[in-house]
Amino acid sequence: MNQTPVELLTAFTTAGAEQRDAAYQRLVAALWQDGRATDLAPAAVPALLTALDRAPADRQGGLILLLGLLVGAEQPGTDGESAGTDGELAGTVGKELDRFLDLLAERDAHPGRTLALLFLLSHFPAERDRVLAATEPLELSQDDLSRLTRVLQPLDPATAVLGRVWPSPAEWVLSEAERAFDRSWVDALAPAQLAATWDGDTRMLIGYSGAKAYWALRHGSTEVVADTSPHRTTELSADATGTADLTRHAGVLRCPACAGQLSVSAEGAHCTGCAADYSSAAGHLDLFERSEPADPKDVLQNAAAMRNIGLHYETVLRPAFLRLMGGNFGGQVTPADEDRYIVEHTGPVDGPVLDLAAGAGRWTAVLAEAVGSERLIALDLNPAMLTWLSGRLPEVPALRASAQTLPFADATLGAVNCWNALQAMPDPAGVIAEVGRCLRPGGSFTLLTFQQAADPIDRHFQGTFRGPGFPDGMPLFALADLRAWLAAAGLTVRDEYTPGTFAVITAERAA
Structure with a gap:
C-alpha cells in the first residue's frame, strides 16, 4: 500500500x-x-x-x-x-x-x-x-x-x-x-x-x-579529510626546458596519422611512412593530431590553461573530484591506498610502462618508484600538465597524444596505468580497446574511475560536475559496462576494489 x-x-x-x-x-x-x-x-x-x-x-x-x-x-x-x-x-x-x-x-x-x-x-x-x-x-x-x-x-x-x-x-x-x-x-x-x-x-x-x-x-561529521600523500607537494617546478630521452622507446612508437615507424631525436620525431614531422617543446614530444582547430571560445578548455594547473589539480581539483564522484569526503580511499594499489597491482612484462592520461605526474612518480623511470612513458593531452610533469620528473619521457589513438605498435607495452581519467574520455570503450591492442600478453592494466551512484541524490550531485568536453555533465559508469569493454579488448579482470562509488580494477592481457 x-x-x-x-x-x-x-x-x-x-x-x-x-x-x-x-x-x-x-x-x-x-x-x-x-x-x-x-x-x-x-x-x-x-x-x-x-x-x-x-x-x-x-x-x-x-x-x-x-x-x-x-x-x-x-x-x-x-x-x-x-x-x-x-x-x-x-x-x-x-x-x-x-x-x-x-x-x-x-x-x-x-x-x-x-x-x-x-x-x-x-x-x-x-x-x-x-x-x-x-x-x-x-x-x-x-x-x-x-x-x-x-x-x-x-x-x-x-x-x-x-x-x-x-x-x-x-x-x-x-x-x-x-x-x-x-x-x-x-x-x-x-x-x-x-x-x-x-x-x-x-x-x-x-x-x-x-x-x-x-x-x-x-x-555526522563535517571534517573533510585532506590529501597527505608524500607525493602531494607544493614545491614543484613547472619549468621544463628539455625532453627526456625517448630514443630508448623509439621502436614501439608509431605515427598517429598513418601508424608508420617514427624516427625520434631530441628535436622531435619524423614519420618514415607519411613524412609527418612532430616537434618537441616544453618537456614533451607533441604527437597530437587535431582534426579541427581549437575553439578560442571553449570556456572549459580556456580555464584549464593556467600555468600552474598541475599543482592546482593535485592539491585542489583532484581531491574535490574524488569527494564528489567517489563519495570520498571522509577519506575512505586515501592517497596512500591509491599508491599502494598501483604498486601492488602493476605487473609489467617486457616493454615500456605507460602512464595514460598522466596529468601532472602524481602517479607517474609512484610508478617510477615501482618499476623505474627508465621504463616509463607519460602520456596526456594537456600540454600545461605535461610541462608540469616534465619539470617534476625530467627523467621520464612525456608525450602529448590522444588516448583514442595511442601512438604505439600492437602488443608493445609491458603495462598501462590509467588513473582517475577514463570518465573524462569521449569514447571510454575505445580507449580500453586501444589499451588492449597495445598491451603485450600478460601485461597489466590498472584503472581507477567512478561508478554512477545508486543513491539518486548522490547521482544527482555527481551530474552537476562540468569538465572540458562535457558541458552537460560527465557520464560515469556501471561496473557491468567496464567489465564488458575490458573483455571485448581481450583483457581479463584480475582484481576489483569498489569502495563507495570508486571503480578500481586490474585487468591482464590474455596470452
Whole structure:
C-alpha cells in the first residue's frame, strides 16, 4: 500500500537510526526524482516546513536538504537563462526564510544541518545580503563562505570569473597574467554563452555544497579529510626546458596519422611512412593530431590553461573530484591506498610502462618508484600538465597524444596505468580497446574511475560536475559496462576494489 507524503514524512522523522536512511529515500522519491519535483511536491512542502518545528536536528537537516532539491528543481536549465527562484515551491519556501536564518544561528545542532542550510539558502540570490549577514557570526571556512558568496552573486559581465571557481573560489589563486588571459576570452563571449557558463558554474558550486551536506548528514561529521600523500607537494617546478630521452622507446612508437615507424631525436620525431614531422617543446614530444582547430571560445578548455594547473589539480581539483564522484569526503580511499594499489597491482612484462592520461605526474612518480623511470612513458593531452610533469620528473619521457589513438605498435607495452581519467574520455570503450591492442600478453592494466551512484541524490550531485568536453555533465559508469569493454579488448579482470562509488580494477592481457 502506497503511503502519503505526510505518512512518509512522519516515518522519516520518527524512524530509528537503522531505518532513517531508508525512510528518507522513500520520502525523497515521493517528492523528487531525477532532478524534478513530482506532482505531490507542492502540496507536501507546507508539511515539510511544519515538520521542522518538531523534528530532531539530524532529521531537520534532511528536510532542509530535500527543500533545497525541490527549489533547485524549478530553476531553468543551462540554456542562457539565469537561475531563478520564482516558482511555486521556491515561493512557498522563500516565505519561511527567517526560520532558516534563525536555524543557521543555532550552534549546537547536528553538524550537517548547517551545511544543509547553506545548500538551501544558495538558491535564493535575491536574499544575498540577508543570508551573508546571517553567516557572519558562524566563522564559516573560507571554502564554504566563498562558495556561498559566489552562488548568491549577480552576474556582472565586466568582472565575471568563469571556469575557475569549483570547488570554491577561495581555492583558486591566479596571477595577474592569468587574470588578464581570462579577461580576454571572457570578454569575447556572446551574452548568451556568458550567462550559460555563469549559470553552469553556479550549479556546480551548489551541487558540491549539496553533496557535502548530504554526506555530513549521513555521517555526522563535517571534517573533510585532506590529501597527505608524500607525493602531494607544493614545491614543484613547472619549468621544463628539455625532453627526456625517448630514443630508448623509439621502436614501439608509431605515427598517429598513418601508424608508420617514427624516427625520434631530441628535436622531435619524423614519420618514415607519411613524412609527418612532430616537434618537441616544453618537456614533451607533441604527437597530437587535431582534426579541427581549437575553439578560442571553449570556456572549459580556456580555464584549464593556467600555468600552474598541475599543482592546482593535485592539491585542489583532484581531491574535490574524488569527494564528489567517489563519495570520498571522509577519506575512505586515501592517497596512500591509491599508491599502494598501483604498486601492488602493476605487473609489467617486457616493454615500456605507460602512464595514460598522466596529468601532472602524481602517479607517474609512484610508478617510477615501482618499476623505474627508465621504463616509463607519460602520456596526456594537456600540454600545461605535461610541462608540469616534465619539470617534476625530467627523467621520464612525456608525450602529448590522444588516448583514442595511442601512438604505439600492437602488443608493445609491458603495462598501462590509467588513473582517475577514463570518465573524462569521449569514447571510454575505445580507449580500453586501444589499451588492449597495445598491451603485450600478460601485461597489466590498472584503472581507477567512478561508478554512477545508486543513491539518486548522490547521482544527482555527481551530474552537476562540468569538465572540458562535457558541458552537460560527465557520464560515469556501471561496473557491468567496464567489465564488458575490458573483455571485448581481450583483457581479463584480475582484481576489483569498489569502495563507495570508486571503480578500481586490474585487468591482464590474455596470452
